[in-house]
Amino acid sequence: MTTTPLSSNLQPSISDRTSSRPDALGRFGRFGGKYVPETLMPALSELESAFQQYWHDPEFQQELRGLLRDYVGRPSPLYFAERLTACYSRSDGTGVEIYLKREDLNHTGAHKINNSLGQVLLARRMGKQRIIAETGAGQHGVATATVCARFGLSCVIYMGVHDMERQALNVFRMRLMGAEVRPVEAGTGTLKDATSEAIRDWVTNVETTHYILGSVAGPHPYPMIVREFQTIIGQETRAQCLEKWGGLPDILLACVGGGSNAIGLFNEFIDEPSVRLIGIEAAGEGVMSERHAATLTQGRIGVLHGAMSYLLQDEDGQVVEAHSISAGLDYPGVGPEHSYLKDLGRAEYYSVTDQQALDAFQQISQLEGIIPALETAHAIAYLETLCPQLTGNPRIVINCSGRGDKDVQTVAKRLAL
Amino acid sequence: MISVSQCFERLRDRGQCALIPFLTAGDPDLETTAKALYLLDQKGADLIELGVPYSDPLADGPVIQAAATRALHRGVRLDHVLEMVQGIAPTLRSPIILFTYYNPILNRGVDVFLQKLATAGVKGLVVPDLPLEEADGLLKPALDYGIEVTLLVAPTTPKERIATIAQQSQGFIYLVSITGVTGIRAQMEERVQDLLIDLRSVTDKPIGVGFGISQTDHARQVMEWGADAAIVGSAFVKRLAAGSPAEGLREIGTFCHHLKAAITEA
Numbered sequence: 261m262t263t264t265p266l267s268s269n270l271q272p273s274i275s276d277r278t279s280s281r282p283d284a285l286g287r288f289g290r291f292g293g294k295y296v297p298e299t300l301m302p303a304l305s306e307l308e309s310a311f312q313q314y315w316h317d318p319e320f321q322q323e324l325r326g327l328l329r330d331y332v333g334r335p336s337p338l339y340f341a342e343r344l345t346a347c348y349s350r351s352d353g354t355g356v357e358i359y360l361k362r363e364d365l366n367h368t369g370a371h372k373i374n375n376s377l378g379q380v381l382l383a384r385r386m387g388k389q390r391i392i393a394e395t396g397a398g399q400h401g402v403a404t405a406t407v408c409a410r411f412g413l414s415c416v417i418y419m420g421v422h423d424m425e426r427q428a429l430n431v432f433r434m435r436l437m438g439a440e441v442r443p444v445e446a447g448t449g450t451l452k453d454a455t456s457e458a459i460r461d462w463v464t465n466v467e468t469t470h471y472i473l474g475s476v477a478g479p480h481p482y483p484m485i486v487r488e489f490q491t492i493i494g495q496e497t498r499a500q501c502l503e504k505w506g507g508l509p510d511i512l513l514a515c516v517g518g519g520s521n522a523i524g525l526f527n528e529f530i531d532e533p534s535v536r537l538i539g540i541e542a543a544g545e546g547v548m549s550e551r552h553a554a555t556l557t558q559g560r561i562g563v564l565h566g567a568m569s570y571l572l573q574d575e576d577g578q579v580v581e582a583h584s585i586s587a588g589l590d591y592p593g594v595g596p597e598h599s600y601l602k603d604l605g606r607a608e609y610y611s612v613t614d615q616q617a618l619d620a621f622q623q624i625s626q627l628e629g630i631i632p633a634l635e636t637a638h639a640i641a642y643l644e645t646l647c648p649q650l651t652g653n654p655r656i657v658i659n660c661s662g663r664g665d666k667d668v669q670t671v672a673k674r675l676a677l
Numbered sequence: 678m679i680s681v682s683q684c685f686e687r688l689r690d691r692g693q694c695a696l697i698p699f700l701t702a703g704d705p706d707l708e709t710t711a712k713a714l715y716l717l718d719q720k721g722a723d724l725i726e727l728g729v730p731y732s733d734p735l736a737d738g739p740v741i742q743a744a745a746t747r748a749l750h751r752g753v754r755l756d757h758v759l760e761m762v763q764g765i766a767p768t769l770r771s772p773i774i775l776f777t778y779y780n781p782i783l784n785r786g787v788d789v790f791l792q793k794l795a796t797a798g799v800k801g802l803v804v805p806d807l808p809l810e811e812a813d814g815l816l817k818p819a820l821d822y823g824i825e826v827t828l829l830v831a832p833t834t835p836k837e838r839i840a841t842i843a844q845q846s847q848g849f850i851y852l853v854s855i856t857g858v859t860g861i862r863a864q865m866e867e868r869v870q871d872l873l874i875d876l877r878s879v880t881d882k883p884i885g886v887g888f889g890i891s892q893t894d895h896a897r898q899v900m901e902w903g904a905d906a907a908i909v910g911s912a913f914v915k916r917l918a919a920g921s922p923a924e925g926l927r928e929i930g931t932f933c934h935h936l937k938a939a940i941t942e943a
Contacts (some may be wrong), residue, residue: 297829565808571780576784578732
């Protein structure tokens with residue numbers, strides 16, 4: 261077994277990459293930018309300044325680190341998935357080693373709280389008393405409702421009516437913690453429409469309100485801010501790999517809707533050329549079916565929700581409806597940095613179908629006793645394709661981005677157990 | 678056909694405030710939109726803003742969102758809108774200003790898009806999700822096609838930024854009167870008057886006030902505060918969509934006439 265040499269030290273540190281990527285206009289190559297109504301431009305500048313100021317403020321970092329440890333429960337474990345590994349071992353006993361970065365064990369059950377917590381600390385310092393957010397699967401809504409309850413801030417969550425139905429448990433959790441969940445009926449009643457409505461609210465109430473955007477999408481500086489708050493995933497992973505085998509992982513695997521859990525895992529390793537970065541999108545009923553959410557593999561360059569990125573759109577430039585069994589991946593856009601990494605060839609993006617994700621959902625439940633979120637199940641499902649292509653004994657780290665409690669009703673409708 | 682700037686020059690010579698009605702193209706259908714354009718032109722409109730229906734209209738409130746959704750469901754596409762404009766524009770005194778989000782422009786390619794607009798006889802362009810920082814790639818080529826791209830100023834825009842936007846904006850400056858999306862509001866915010874003063878101190882260009890002007894009193898108010906144009910959107914879109922197309926046309930004709938009267942000093 262080869263050990264990949266180390267190129268940086270063990271201790272997680274504040275990333276300096278914010279100075280180089282994105283550029284001053286919020287561009288990742290041609291992607292990103294700020295395509296928003298003028299009303300929001302000063303607020304985006306204010307947010308960027310506040311972030312730059314507090315991100316480098318030891319007191320802010322201390323408060324954030326303390327809460328991540330004591331409130332969120334970090335660091336999340338890097339777990340060796342022994343039976344899943346055995347499932348993909350060759351007849352001679354060699355093969356991949358599969359590790360799960362257990363973001364599902366965080367408070368509220370997903371990686372989303374890393375960002376919500378960071379942004380709420382920023383909002384408090386900016387003097388904003390009202391918080392809004394969009395949510396798809398409800399995990400970001402729950403994380404935001406949670407931190408608002410923790411800090412006594414008023415909280416409004418926009419959620420598509422279709423998602424409210426398939427994620428009823430999360431709607432209840434948000435309301436229980438005192439958030440107002442506003443149903444969005446426009447379009448397909450999913451994440452895209454909820455995001456548009458949240459942006460309209462922000463345009464209207466920008467002077468009193470902070471918008472906690474939940475993914476590495478939206479106008480600059482959101483893709484950068486959310487990335488930095490999620491980079492703790494990759495930083496811990498690096499330290500944990502070092503501790504377990506004294507080297508780097510060989511392959512990182514994560515699902516991509518907007519792409520925050522994937523960027524959170526990847527960002528720390530982008531400058532480590534030996535580490536393969538693989539993002540998995542939702543192919544829904546198949547990429548040829550027109551009912552999918554495979555933005556990076558099937559989309560064309562466009563602008564949605566304030567950023568230039570790959571986009572599912574028709575020949576007239578109208579945004580088309582995405583589809584995935586997983587509410588968190590059901591989005592026709594994708595974070596601009598993913599588009600950049602794809603064009604650069606630094607990260608690879610593939611897709612798996614609803615059915616493949618359902619199979620993986622059951623597989624890992626039965627092999628490891630871990631019920632993953634349907635979003636996460638997409639990343640796991642790609643092992644079926646990936647593992648037979650690999651040689652040697654590569655170590656794969658999958659971002660186990662969320663737990664599946666919220667999805668059991670959806671899955672129960674599809675599975676006869 | 679005169680340009681947006683020329684239109685404002687003539688109005689200024691006559692000491693008049695312009696009326697700019699807005700319609701969503703294709704709601705309830707393009708034939709009615711064409712009739713509506715002709716009617717508004719007859720009933721006192723000085724320029725007309727025509728919205729291209731878009732799937733994700735971030736800057737629009739419920740009335741214009743719903744109109745766009747209806748038009749898209751009917752299959753209205755950019756090419757259809759421009760064909761209709763090409764047919765009707767030569768019969769109008771009012772220059773047509775197209776209001777469109779950026780993605781349909783990007784999707785065509787800026788040059789192809791501008792070429793199509795010029796061919797159709799469109800004179801102005803407003804892109805609500807293209808702020809100053811992103812507008813360079815459109816402002817310069819647009820001039821080559823004889824199309825003026827108007828930038829927006831919002832109540833939240835800082836003073837230094839107002840000056841830069843005013844300098845770059847073509848045709849006129851679009852002053853958004855509220856922090857919010859388009860729609861019908863009960864009254865105009867007082868701070869619009871201060872915003873007009875701020876803007877006037879940095880530019881001689883005409884200033885049009887829009888977002889939330891829905892009554893004759895509002896239009897008169899912004900005129901008295903010194904605006905060069907009152908832009909009225911949702912209130913027209915809503916009237917045109919209520920009842921049959923014939924009833925809708927009658928309604929907007931009357932409304933347009935009253936608005937123009939309200940901003941024309943006796």
